[in-house]
Amino acid sequence: MSSRPTAIRLDRVSKRYRAGRSRTFVDLIASTVDRVRGRERSVYSLARGKIDATVFALRDVSFDVAEGTGLGIIGANGAGKTTLLKLISRVTWPTSGRVLVAGRVVSLIELGAGFHPELTGRENVYLGAGLFGLTRREIDRRFDEIVQFAEVERLIDTPMKRYSSGLYARLGFSVAVHSDPDIVLVDEVLAVGDAAFRRRAIDSLRRLIADGKTVLFISHDIWNVRRLCDQVIWMDEGGVRASGAAADVADRYMEDVNARALVDPRNPLPSHRGGTGEIRYTNVTVVDRDGRPAALVHEGSPLVVRAGYQAASPVTSPVFQVAIVDVDTGVVVSTATSSPADSPAIVEGSGVVDCIFESLPLRRRQYVLRMTITDADQLVSYDVVAAGPRFAVTAIDGTGSHTADDGEGLVSLSYRFAHHVQVLS
Amino acid sequence: MTTMVAPRRLIDDAERIQPAAYWELLMNLTRREVKGRYSQTLFGVGWAVAQPLATMAVFTLVFSRLANIVSDVPYPIFAYAGLVPWFFFLNAVNSGTMSLVQYRNIVTKTYFPREIIPLSQVCSRLLDFGAAATLVAVMMPYYGVSVTRWAILVPALFVLLVAFTVAVTLLTSAANVFYRDVSPVVQIGLQLWLYVTPIAYPYSRVPPQWRGWVAINPLTGIIEGFRSAVVYGREPDWALLALSASLTLATLAGAFLLFKRLDRYFADVI
Numbered sequence: 274m275s276s277r278p279t280a281i282r283l284d285r286v287s288k289r290y291r292a293g294r295s296r297t298f299v300d301l302i303a304s305t306v307d308r309v310r311g312r313e314r315s316v317y318s319l320a321r322g323k324i325d326a327t328v329f330a331l332r333d334v335s336f337d338v339a340e341g342t343g344l345g346i347i348g349a350n351g352a353g354k355t356t357l358l359k360l361i362s363r364v365t366w367p368t369s370g371r372v373l374v375a376g377r378v379v380s381l382i383e384l385g386a387g388f389h390p391e392l393t394g395r396e397n398v399y400l401g402a403g404l405f406g407l408t409r410r411e412i413d414r415r416f417d418e419i420v421q422f423a424e425v426e427r428l429i430d431t432p433m434k435r436y437s438s439g440l441y442a443r444l445g446f447s448v449a450v451h452s453d454p455d456i457v458l459v460d461e462v463l464a465v466g467d468a469a470f471r472r473r474a475i476d477s478l479r480r481l482i483a484d485g486k487t488v489l490f491i492s493h494d495i496w497n498v499r500r501l502c503d504q505v506i507w508m509d510e511g512g513v514r515a516s517g518a519a520a521d522v523a524d525r526y527m528e529d530v531n532a533r534a535l536v537d538p539r540n541p542l543p544s545h546r547g548g549t550g551e552i553r554y555t556n557v558t559v560v561d562r563d564g565r566p567a568a569l570v571h572e573g574s575p576l577v578v579r580a581g582y583q584a585a586s587p588v589t590s591p592v593f594q595v596a597i598v599d600v601d602t603g604v605v606v607s608t609a610t611s612s613p614a615d616s617p618a619i620v621e622g623s624g625v626v627d628c629i630f631e632s633l634p635l636r637r638r639q640y641v642l643r644m645t646i647t648d649a650d651q652l653v654s655y656d657v658v659a660a661g662p663r664f665a666v667t668a669i670d671g672t673g674s675h676t677a678d679d680g681e682g683l684v685s686l687s688y689r690f691a692h693h694v695q696v697l698s
Numbered sequence: 699m700t701t702m703v704a705p706r707r708l709i710d711d712a713e714r715i716q717p718a719a720y721w722e723l724l725m726n727l728t729r730r731e732v733k734g735r736y737s738q739t740l741f742g743v744g745w746a747v748a749q750p751l752a753t754m755a756v757f758t759l760v761f762s763r764l765a766n767i768v769s770d771v772p773y774p775i776f777a778y779a780g781l782v783p784w785f786f787f788l789n790a791v792n793s794g795t796m797s798l799v800q801y802r803n804i805v806t807k808t809y810f811p812r813e814i815i816p817l818s819q820v821c822s823r824l825l826d827f828g829a830a831a832t833l834v835a836v837m838m839p840y841y842g843v844s845v846t847r848w849a850i851l852v853p854a855l856f857v858l859l860v861a862f863t864v865a866v867t868l869l870t871s872a873a874n875v876f877y878r879d880v881s882p883v884v885q886i887g888l889q890l891w892l893y894v895t896p897i898a899y900p901y902s903r904v905p906p907q908w909r910g911w912v913a914i915n916p917l918t919g920i921i922e923g924f925r926s927a928v929v930y931g932r933e934p935d936w937a938l939l940a941l942s943a944s945l946t947l948a949t950l951a952g953a954f955l956l957f958k959r960l961d962r963y964f965a966d967v968i
Contacts, residue, residue, distance in 0.1 A: 282708055290966065359965065363711075363809040366962040375706035378809065386807040389730045391737055400730060403723040404808050408716060455706065 277339040279375065280456055280487040281361055286370035288331040288356050330356040332511040333370070338504075340375070340455075341485040343478070345498035345519055347526050348508035354491045357508070358382060358458040361489070376455025376487075379405050384462045385445030390434035394425055397433055398448055405452040415451045422477070423447035424470075439466050450477050456487045463497070475501055495523050496601075524637060528569075528667050547657035552584040552591055552620065552646050554656055559642070559664045569667045570633060572685065576664070578628040578642060582656075587621040592651055595628045596643040597635070599683055600663065605643070606635065606683050613649060634685045639665045720811060727818035732825055746826030747833055749789075750781035757781075757898050767899055771929050772841045779834060779929045780897035780921045786827040787863050787917065788888055794819035794867030795874050795884045802968045812961040813954070816871040820864050834928060846931030855923045858946050862916050865950040868957045875964050897921060901938070916942045916949065 331353045338344050346354045359365045360372050362380035387404040388397040398419055402412045420429055423443040425436075433441060442465040450457065459478065463471050478488050478501055492498050498505060498519065505522040507515040515522050542554060557580045561567040570576050578595050593611040598604065609628050616626070642661035647654050736742045754777045762773040794816045798805060801815050838845070874880040895917045896904065904912050912918050919935075919942025926934035 278706070279708060280706075359806075364806060365965040371710050373708040373710050375708045380808060382807045383803075387804045389734065391734055392730060396726075396729075399722075400726045403719065403726050404804060404810055406716070406719045406810070408719045409722050411719075 277341055279337050279373075280340040280342070281338040281375070281489075282371075282373040283334055283336050283357075283360075284371040284373070286331055286334045286360060286367045286372055287329060288353075288360060288365070289327045289329050289368040291327050329511050331360070331367075334511075334513055335370075336506065336513060336516060338487055338489070340487055341482060342504055343482045343488045343490065343502040345502035345505040345523070346489060346491045346508060347493070347495065347498060347505060347523065348514070349530075351510075352508040353511045354508050355382065355460055358460050358489060358491065361456070362458055374456065377406060377453070378456045378458065379449050379452055379454035380458040380460075381446065381449050381462050382458065382460045383445075384442040384449075384465065385433075388433055388441065388445065391432055393432055394420075394429040394436070394444060398429075398444070401445065401448040402452050405449065405454070407452050411453070419444075419447045419451045422451065422473070439470070442466050443470055446474055450474075450481065454481075454486065456489070457481060458489045460491045461493065463492070463494075471497075495527060499523050524668075527637065527639075528665070530639075542658055542661060546659065548646070548654045550655065551586055552582055552588045552655045554644060554646070554658055554661075555581040555583045555623065557581075557642065557644060557658065557661045559662055567664070569665050572637065572666055572668060573632050573634070576630040576633045578630075578644075579625060580628070580644065581623065581625050582620075582646065583623040584621050587619050588648075588655065589619055590649045591616060591620050591655065592647045592649060593626050593628065594645045594647065596645075598641050598643050600639040600641050602683075604683060606640065633666065634687075635666045636683055636685060637666050637668060638683070639663060720814060723810060724814050724818055724821065727814060728821040731818055731822035735822070743825060743829045746785075746829045750778060750785050750830050751833070753781050753785075754778045761898050767903060771843060775834070775837050775841045775843060775929055776900075776925065777898060778837060779925050780895075782827065782830045782834065783859050783921055783924055784892065784895065784897050784917070785830065786823050786859065787866075788892070789826065790820045790823040790863045791866050791870060791884060791888060793823075795870040795881050797867075798871045798875050798964060799878070799968060805968055806965045812964055813868060813957055816867045817864065819871075820860065820867055823863075824860075838928075843929060844931065845928075848927045848931055848933065851923065851927040851934065855920055855927060858916075858923075858943055859920050861950050862920065862946040865946065865953040868953040872957050872960050872964075875960075875968050891915075891917075895921060900925075901935070913938055913941055914945065916945045918942060920946075 334353075334357070346357065348354055356365070358380060359382065360367055361374060362378050362382070363374075364380070364382075385397075385401065387401045389400065392400065395416075398416060399409065399412055402415075402419075407415075420426055423440070423446070425440055425444055428436065428440070433444075436444075442462065446462065446466075457478065463474050466474070475497060478490070482488050482501075488501070490498060490501055502519045505516065505519040505526075506513055507522050507526050515525060542557060557578065558566050559568070559570070560577045560579050561570070562575050562577070564577075580593070580595075590613045592613075593616070594608060596608040597606045599606055607630075609630070611626070611628075641663045642658075644656075644658040644661050645654055646656040739745065741748070754774055757777045758774050761767055761777070767773070768776045797815050797819045798812065804810075805812065805815070837843075870880055870884050874884075892898075894912065895915055896912065901909070901912065901918060901922050919938045919940075923934045923939050923942075926932055
């Protein structure tokens with residue numbers, strides 16, 4: 274790893290922006306007068322408050338990226354991820370510090386940013402690739418490849434204003450990856466386009482990395498980041514919170530996100546919901562083995578869903594159902610259904626029912642509970658809580674460290690490998 | 699990959715890439731501009747001729763009534779020869795001023811030398827200039843004006859005109875990024891500029907005490923030069939032309955340096 278030359282180096286880079294609107298002529302005069310009188314300070318405007326306030330988009334950021342690295346950049350909105358890409362692509366300049374880059378940078382901060390809707394796809398390929406520094410002859414050579422990759426053969430001589438937004442983005446992406454970059458900056462642009470294109474886009478970025486190119490990839494889709502990148506930087510409030518192996522940093526990031534999202538495990542249930550209403554849940558809480566409300570559940574620990582209910586009229590043998598749904602994918606991981614023996618034959622008034630999962634074989638992700646109460650034949654729904662409380666599964670020691678990359682999938686099955694060596698006789 | 703390429707050097711400026719690529723980008727942006735301007739018009743580039751022609755008609759009605767404002771050539775061709783370079787300058791500066799803001803989309807998202815955008819605005823007006831200038835060739839035999847050897851000065855004058863237009867466009871487009879007030883100021887300024895430049899009247903009719911002020915306007919030398927070379931067919935006023943040329947070059951150099959100093963802030967404030 275260390276033998277590879279450095280492609281990008283950030284050396285104590287800070288980027289400051291002036292907050293708020295730009296100054297008007299009056300503000301400008303006021304601040305100039307202040308400066309002349311030796312009282313330099315922020316200007317206040319009655320209507321808009323403090324005007325000269327500045328915000329740091331990046332604060333003292335340093336890191337190196339080796340050639341041939343797929344580097345994921347993750348973090349909350351406003352953490353400075355896009356500013357980072359803009360600095361590396363020379364769109365903007367650091368307030369202090371240095372940004373060093375080796376080779377040609379192609380930025381996909383927005384797909385097809387240079388396209389003109391009045392021009393045809395063909396003309397826009399030349400315009401767009403020209404923005405990335407390609408000459409006409411170089412574009413001629415790659416033209417068929419670009420069009421094929423984007424799958425726009427039929428529409429290539431049609432003005433781009435007739436294109437769908439997915440098609441527009443596809444051509445933009447195709448032009449960028451085919452313009453012979455050394456460094457590719459991708460900013461959450463794969464969200465457009467269908468699944469098939471997304472897969473091809475990820476594959477083409479992977480190929481670039483395999484060819485020794487450097488790819489910086491901003492995405493909120495942690496799974497794509499992990500598929501593409503071996504290294505990850507976690508940006509937080511303009512600084513680097515953590516960096517290192519992708520699986521490691523991504524896990525710690527997800528746990529942080531989960532923990533923040535789950536500060537209150539006793540989220541009130543939505544008041545407008547389906548069901549006929551003879552009996553309804555009044556509150557649902559995820560509790561740990563000691564009965565305390567919990568938002569984080571350790572891998573392999575028991576999970577108790579404690580649900581209070583209120584029956585408006587006596588209900589004969591209701592069936593309580595708890596489904597655990599993966600938040601990111603919407604996949605129902607497991608469903609627990611009470612049997613008639615679990616509840617009294619006739620339920621009236623209010624009560625509490627516990628659904629106990631003895632041990633949770635779930636991966637470290639975020640889950641949401643979907644809860645229903647139905648009649649004995651599961652034909653009539655009395656209550657449907659589509660999105661109940663959430664919880665996240667965390668590592669046992671809470672550090673997020675692990676031995677192998679077991680990130681994909683939803684459940685942890687117990688397994689072992691048995692290796693049988695066949696001895697040739 | 700088995701072939702070893704020498705590792706690229708880390709630099710803190712954008713990699714120099716082939717000037718040919720940026721030249722083509724300029725051409726492409728120019729094409730995009732021209733296409734956008736004349737798409738869905740019936741008359742197309744004809745509007746480029748109509749603009750100076752209409753002004754010529756107004757000037758002819760108003761100014762030719764004044765006693766002998768121009769003595770040796772017909773007033774219409776005199777005015778038209780001044781209006782063609784003027785409208786090139788006017789239109790290029792007007793649209794160039796807004797250009798960086800209009801192209802904010804690519805300025806904030808990709809790197810390329812920023813001056814390409816205002817330059818493409820100037821280039822896109824070359825077509826208009828060509829179309830309008832062609833009409834001069836039609837008017838000359840009509841008004842009985844003949845071509846002389848001084849016509850060889852036209853390319854040099856044209857270069858001066860483009861250079862001065864580029865200089866002003868670089869300044870106004872960069873300033874407009876920081877303060878949008880620049881655009882209306884430029885529009886008003888250009889209206890006044892038309893009248894302080896000897897376009898409707900010849901430089902020779904400017905009262906002597908004001909000539910110095912009129913001469914430091916680089917357009918004075920350029921437009922008077924065009925008239926000498928094409929309409930009068932005689933030697934230009936060399937002193938006036940030399941002053942105009944040196945001021946043009948100085949403005950261009952200053953404008954370019956200022957532009958390059960400011961362009962790294964464009965994406966932040968635009």
